[in-house]
Amino acid sequence: MSLRIVFMGTPEFAVPSLKILVENGYDIVGVITATDKMGGRGGHQVLTSAVKKYALETGLKILQPEKLRNPEFIRELRSLNADLQVVVAFRMLPEIVWDMPGSGTFNLHGSLLPKYRGAAPINWAVINGETETGVTTFFIRHEIDTGDVIFQERTPIGPDETAGELHDRMMDLGAQLVLKTVRAIESGDYRLHRQDPALACPAPKLSKETGRINFDQPARAVHNFIRGLSPFPGAWTVLDDLELKILRSRPVQEPHPYPSGRMVTDEKTYIKFAAADGFVEILELQLQGRKRMDAADFVRGYRFSSN
Numbered sequence: 479m480s481l482r483i484v485f486m487g488t489p490e491f492a493v494p495s496l497k498i499l500v501e502n503g504y505d506i507v508g509v510i511t512a513t514d515k516m517g518g519r520g521g522h523q524v525l526t527s528a529v530k531k532y533a534l535e536t537g538l539k540i541l542q543p544e545k546l547r548n549p550e551f552i553r554e555l556r557s558l559n560a561d562l563q564v565v566v567a568f569r570m571l572p573e574i575v576w577d578m579p580g581s582g583t584f585n586l587h588g589s590l591l592p593k594y595r596g597a598a599p600i601n602w603a604v605i606n607g608e609t610e611t612g613v614t615t616f617f618i619r620h621e622i623d624t625g626d627v628i629f630q631e632r633t634p635i636g637p638d639e640t641a642g643e644l645h646d647r648m649m650d651l652g653a654q655l656v657l658k659t660v661r662a663i664e665s666g667d668y669r670l671h672r673q674d675p676a677l678a679c680p681a682p683k684l685s686k687e688t689g690r691i692n693f694d695q696p697a698r699a700v701h702n703f704i705r706g707l708s709p710f711p712g713a714w715t716v717l718d719d720l721e722l723k724i725l726r727s728r729p730v731q732e733p734h735p736y737p738s739g740r741m742v743t744d745e746k747t748y749i750k751f752a753a754a755d756g757f758v759e760i761l762e763l764q765l766q767g768r769k770r771m772d773a774a775d776f777v778r779g780y781r782f783s784s785n
Contacts, residue, residue: 484560486510490528492566494653508558509533576618592673595623596681605706613652615659626670640708693739697729697753726762
């Protein structure tokens, strides 16, 4: 008899995990996702989550509670009689929710736990210059991202790969691991592994201020910072009193006489910024109020106030 599964998730990252369960014939008795929001041009459009859009397309039951402790939601969730709950990129669950199904509630996390516990594991792995990361499934417990590990899958990080590119690869890698985990729980063929807290490191939520570039660092560290925040929320500096978001870069080890952060350009082909041990050449950028573009095109069309 197939497991009755409740799936919880919100963004695009979660969709392949839900889709792979549906396509493999699992009984998804409910999908829990974020409430709709108003936004878009003029703020008058109803914005629904990527998970809700997929759930609507496939005719799945959708629940969108504002508060996860709401008694009415708890009653409705309990009435679904789920054997297992699968969580991918959702919010923190109260115990009354994660402890409900007989087979437990597991989460897919975008790192090799216990490394990078927190809201932005993919970004911080890239920012810190990691050459490898992965995805982990674990049973949810009280402390966030600390439960016993079920499975992990590793993947390399390219030296110039952005967080966005890595996110898209890990989205599909994670879906495969979710399917593997559900099958293992269904058969009872798995062994749990405790996380070693001594190996833990945080991956806190990113903010606008997090993204300001510190050019006092080596060029490679600045490059890692830029790609770790690309495309969102974006690493930025200031050019002629305007915010300049840098989306792609290249570190150049080269002695120079400039102070860190000095912009250098020939106004024809390149723009670069001085770092501690060289330059960070900009390949793709977005100036405040303008569209995203190649740096070479920007340089040819921009009137620099100073050089």
